Amino acid sequence: MLYTTKTFPFEHEPKKAEIVLLGVPWDSTETGKSVKFGPLFIREAIKNLPGFDFESKQNVFEKFKFCDLGDLEIVYGNWKLTEKRIQDTIKEIKEINPKAFPVFLGGDHLISLGIINALKGKEKITVIHFDAHRDLMENWMGEKFSHITWAKRLLEEKGIELIQLGSRSSSKEEEKTAKKFRIKESLKGIKGKVYISVDLDVFDPSICPEVGTPEPLGMQQKEFFSLLKEICSKSKVIGLDLVECASDKVNLQTALIAANVFKKVLVWKKKE
Numbered sequence: 643m644l645y646t647t648k649t650f651p652f653e654h655e656p657k658k659a660e661i662v663l664l665g666v667p668w669d670s671t672e673t674g675k676s677v678k679f680g681p682l683f684i685r686e687a688i689k690n691l692p693g694f695d696f697e698s699k700q701n702v703f704e705k706f707k708f709c710d711l712g713d714l715e716i717v718y719g720n721w722k723l724t725e726k727r728i729q730d731t732i733k734e735i736k737e738i739n740p741k742a743f744p745v746f747l748g749g750d751h752l753i754s755l756g757i758i759n760a761l762k763g764k765e766k767i768t769v770i771h772f773d774a775h776r777d778l779m780e781n782w783m784g785e786k787f788s789h790i791t792w793a794k795r796l797l798e799e800k801g802i803e804l805i806q807l808g809s810r811s812s813s814k815e816e817e818k819t820a821k822k823f824r825i826k827e828s829l830k831g832i833k834g835k836v837y838i839s840v841d842l843d844v845f846d847p848s849i850c851p852e853v854g855t856p857e858p859l860g861m862q863q864k865e866f867f868s869l870l871k872e873i874c875s876k877s878k879v880i881g882l883d884l885v886e887c888a889s890d891k892v893n894l895q896t897a898l899i900a901a902n903v904f905k906k907v908l909v910w911k912k913k914e
Contacts, residue, residue, distance in 0.1 A: 647689065648689075648710065649663065649685055649688055649689055649708070649710040650688075650689075650703060650708040650710065651693070651703050652703075652708075653708055653709055653710060654707040654708065654709050655709065656709050656711065656735065656738050656739055656742070657738050657739045658707060658709075658739075659707050659708060659709035659739060659742055660706040660707045660708070660741070660742060660743060661706045661707070661708045661709070661742070661743050661745060661908065662708075662709050662711060662735055662739070662742045662743070662744050662745070663685075663688075663708070663709070663710040663711065663745050663747070664711045664712075664713070664714060664731065664735075664744065664745070664746050664747070665680075665681025665682070665684075665685065665712065665713035665714065665746075665747045665748075665749070666681065666713070666714045666716065666728065666746055666747065666748050666749040666753045666757075667679070667680070667681050667682075667713055667714075667716060667748075667749055668714075668716045668721075668724055668748065668749045668750060668752065668753050669748075669749060669750045669854075670718055670719050670720075670721065670724075670750075671721070671750055671752050671782075671785070671787070671788040671789050671790075672750045672789060672854050673782075673788075673789070673790065673854070673855065674853075674854040674855035674856075674888075675852070675853070675854055675855075675888040676854075676888060676890075677748060677749060677750050677853075677854045677885070677886050677887055677888045678749065679888075679889065679890055680747060680748050680749055680884075680885070680886070680887030680888065680889065680897075680900075681713055681747035681748070681749065681887075683887065683889040683890070683891070683892065683894065683897040684747045684884060684887055684889075684897045684900045684901055684904075685710070685747065686892050686893075686897065687893070687897040687898045687900065687901035688901045688904060688905075690893075690901075691901050691902070691905055693905075695905065695906075695909045697909070698909050698910075700909065702905055702908040702909055705908065706743075706908060709742075711731075711735075714727055714728060714731055715727065721752065721787045722787075724756070725755070725756040728753065728756035728757060728760060729756055729759065729760040732744065732757065732760035732761060733760060743879075743880075743881065743882075743911070744757075744761070744881045744882075745881070745882045745883070745884075745904060745907075746881070746882070746883040746884070746885075747883070747884055747885075747887070747900075748883060748884065748885030748886065748887065749885055749886075750789040750854060750885065750886060751773070751777060751789040751792055751839075751841055751885045751886055752787060752788060752789045752791075752792045753883065753885060754792055754796075754839045754883050754885065755787070755792040755795050755796055757881065757883060758796060758799075758802070758837055758839075758881075759796075759799060761837065761880060761881050762799070762801060762802065762837075764801070765801065765834075765835060766801045766802075766803065766834065766835075767801065767802065767803070767834070767835045767836065767837055767880065768802075768803045768804075768805060768832060768834060768835070768836045768837070768877070769796065769802060769803070769804050769805070769836075769837050769839060770805045770807065770829075770832075770836055770837070770838050770839070770873055771793060771804060771805065771806045771807070771839050771841075772807050772808050772838070772839065772840045772841060772844040772861075772866070772869075773806065773807075773808055773809060773839075773841035773843065773844050774808060774809065774810055774811050774841065774843040774844055774855075774856075774857035774860055775790070775809065775811045775812070775841070775843070775855070775857070776793065776806065776809050776811075776812045776813075776816040776817075776819075776820060777789065777790055777791065777792055777793040777794070777841075778791075778793050778794045778797075778812075778815075778816035778819040778820060779791045779794060779813070779815065779816060780794060780815065780819075789854070789886070793806075794819060797819070797823050803826075804823070804825050804826075805825070805826045805827070805828075805829065805832070806820070806825055806826075806827055807827065807828075807829075807844070807861075807869060808844035808860065808861045808866075809827070810857055810859055810860065811857045829869065829872055829873060829876070832873065832876050832877050833876065833877060834877060834878065835877070835878050835880045836873060836877040836878065836879050836880065837879070837880055837881045837882075838870075838873060838879060838881070838882045838883075838907065839882075839883050839885070840882070840883065840884050840885070840900075840903055841853075841885050841886045842884065842885070842886050842887050842896050842899065842900055843855060843856055843857055843860070843886055844860060844861050844866065845860050845861055845862075845863070845866065845899065846858070846859065846860030846861065846862060847860060849862070849863060849895065849899060850895060850896040850899050851895060851896065852887065852888040852889040852890070852894050852895065852896040852897070853886050853887065853888050853896060854886040854888055855886070863899075867906060870903070870906060870907065870910070871906070871910050874907060874910035874911050874912075875910060878912070879907065879911055882904070882907055884900045884903060884904065887900055
């Protein structure tokens with residue numbers, strides 16, 4: 643018998659898995675603390691996470707079949723090549739197993755742009771963006787592709803509706819963009835396919851201190867998880883990312899919160 647441990651108690655090959663995990667340790671546009679080790683420490687937190695959920699009385703590790711694909715091999719400093727690798731990898735996953743639910747661990751928030759563009763297909767999807775920041779700048783110091791600009795680039799794509807929750811840091815330019823594109827700040831009327839993107843700085847720094855760019859007066863856990871439950875109950879969630887985790891040691895708060903967000907989405911997500 644092999645006495646070894648992996649991310650999940652039992653892992654399946656990609657074509658049989660229902661949940662597929664992929665780390666994207668990209669942080670070449672990060673302007674705050676490095677987040678390239680986010681996938682590593684969120685994984686460690688997931689590994690130590692009890693599968694049993696008190697609220698639902700179910701064990702998520704028994705509910706689904708899991709596969710951890712490891713980390714994407716990014717091209718440091720080159721977003722275009724990294725984006726192509728993100729999209730090629732997602733395309734391959736979907737060809738092997740079109741029903742798999744993908745979860746992505748970051749990394750800075752720019753990775754969400756490549757992920758969403760690869761997942762959206764021809765159908766309209768709603769992106770629910772939890773974040774302290776709007777990320778709607780046209781450019782940052784002349785750079786169009788950044789963790790500060792990714793949401794603006796996303797709005798330029800067809801078939802995307804953006805809902806932003808938890809924003810408390812912005813600029814006049816970003817507020818004009820939000821008004822122009824009629825960005826919603828509530829879950830009223832959500833339906834259809836939904837992608838959830840969670841920048842961990844949406845939480846108050848007292849809850850998640852290890853993030854790229856923390857902001858005071860953030861969301862509390864009760865509010866966040868209530869919104870998350872509502873999203874999962876009202877819509878078909880097609881993917882999830884957890885980004886901007888700057889944890890650099892095992893068992894730090896931010897990675898632990900990220901692991902519990904992952905768990906709760908699976909608790910509340912409808913089994914296909």
